[in-house]
Amino acid sequence: AIQMTQSPSSLSASVGDRVTVTCRASQGIRNDLGWYQQKPGKAPKFLIYAASSLQSGVPSRFSGSGSGTDFTLTISSLQPEDFATYYCLQDYNSPWTFGQGTKVEIK
Amino acid sequence: EVQLVESGGGLVQPGGSLRLSCAASGFTFSSYWMSWVRQAPGKGLEWVANIKQDGSEKYHVDSVKGRFTISRDNAKNSLYLQMDSLRAEDTAVYYCARVMIVATTTGLDYWGQGTLVTVSS
Numbered sequence: 001a002i003q004m005t006q007s008p009s010s011l012s013a014s015v016g017d018r019v020t021v022t023c024r025a026s027q028g029i030r031n032d033l034g035w036y037q038q039k040p041g042k043a044p045k046f047l048i049y050a051a052s053s054l055q056s057g058v059p060s061r062f063s064g065s066g067s068g069t070d071f072t073l074t075i076s077s078l079q080p081e082d083f084a085t086y087y088c089l090q091d092y093n094s095p096w097t098f099g100q101g102t103k104v105e106i107k
Numbered sequence: 108e109v110q111l112v113e114s115g116g117g118l119v120q121p122g123g124s125l126r127l128s129c130a131a132s133g134f135t136f137s138s139y140w141m142s143w144v145r146q147a148p149g150k151g152l153e154w155v156a157n158i159k160q161d162g163s164e165k166y167h168v169d170s171v172k173g174r175f176t177i178s179r180d181n182a183k184n185s186l187y188l189q190m191d192s193l194r195a196e197d198t199a200v201y202y203c204a205r206v207m208i209v210a211t212t213t214g215l216d217y218w219g220q221g222t223l224v225t226v227s228s
Contacts, residue, residue, distance in 0.1 A: 001169070034214040036152070043202055043221055044144075044152065049214035087152050091213045094166040096142075096154040 002026050002090055006099030012107040019075040021102045023088035028068045032092035035064055035073045038101075039084045047086075048073065078104070109133040109217045111203050116222030123193050123226070129186040129203030129219055137161075137181040140206035142215055143188050145199035153199075156188065157206065171197075193226045200224075 003026040013019050023033065031051035036044040046055045048064040051071055061076045075082055083106055088099040115127040129141070143155040156167045156177035165177050176189045186203050200221040207216035 032212060036215070038152075043218035044215070045218075046207075046214055046216045049207065049209065049216075050212040053209075053212075055214070055216065089152075089154070089215070094157065095168045096157070098152045098154065101151045 001095050002029060002092065002097050004088055004090055004097050004099040006088055006102050008102060009100065010103040010105060012105050013078050014107045015078055015080060017078045017107075019078050019082075019104060021073040021086050021088075021104075023066075023071045023073070023099045025069045025071075025090055025092075029090045029092035031067045032090060033064075033066070033071050034089045034091065035062075036087045036089060037082075037084045038087065044087065075104075109205065111205065111217055111219035113201065113203050113219040113222040116201065116224045118225045118227065119193055120228050121194060121226055124189070124191045125193065125224060127188040127190065127201055127203075127222060127224070129188075131184045131186065131203075131205075134205070136179075136184040140208070140213075141177075141179060141186045142204045142206055143177060143186075144202045144204055144215070144218075145197075146202070146221075147196070147199040150199075155201070158186070190224070193224075195226050198224060198226045 035048040038044040204215040205217040
C-alpha cells in the first residue's frame with residue numbers, strides 16, 4: 001500500500017498567517033491527491049482534488065500544488081474558521097490511503 | 108441537495124456482526140462510486156471500501172478483507188457495510204461518502220454525518 005506522510009503533525013499559527021502543509025507519497029501517484037478539512041465532531045470537508053483543483057465553494061485562500069510524490073496545501077491568509085485538522089488522500093490506487101493529519105491550532 | 112445519512116451503528120461484542128446503512132438522496136445514486144471511511148476515537152481517517160456504480164467492482168482495505176463487505180441497492184438509493192467478526196480495533200465512526208469523478212481524477216465530495224460503532228464486551 002502507498003504510504004502518505006504528512007508534515008507537520010501540528011502547527012500553531014495566527015490569523016492572517018500563511019500556512020503550508022506537506023504530504024509525501026511513498027511512490028509516484030501522478031496528481032491523484034486530494035485535501036480534506038475536518039473540524040471536531042464533524043465530517044471531513046473536501047477542499048482540493050487532482051492536487052491543485054479547488055472544489056466548488058472552497059475559498060480561494062486555499063491552494064494545492066505538487067505532482068508525483070510531493071504535495072503541498074497552502075492557506076494564504078489563515079482565517080478563524082480555518083483552525084481544523086487537514087488530511088491528504090491518495091486515490092491513485094487501492095487501497096486509498098490518508099496522511100496522518102495536520103492539526104492547525106491558534107497561536 | 109445531496110444528503111447521505113448513515114445508520115446502524117451501536118455497541119456490539121467482539122466477534123459479533125453489524126450492518127451499516129447509508130441512505131442517499133439529492134443525486135442519481137446509481138451514477139456514482141461510493142465509499143466507506145472510518146475514524147477511530149482520537150485518530151485519523153482510514154479508507155475502508157469502495158464500490159462501483161453497478162456493484163461489479165469492490166475494494167476493501169486489507170485490515171477488513173474477509174470480514175467486511177460493501178454492497179449497494181440502487182433501487183433503494185442505499186449503500187451498506189456488512190461487518191462480521193468485529194474486533195475492538197474496528198471501533199470507530201463510520202462515514203459513507205460519494206466518489207466524485209472529474210475526467211480521470213476522483214475525490215470524496217460529499218460525506219454523511221457518521222455512525223459510531225463500538226466493539227466491546
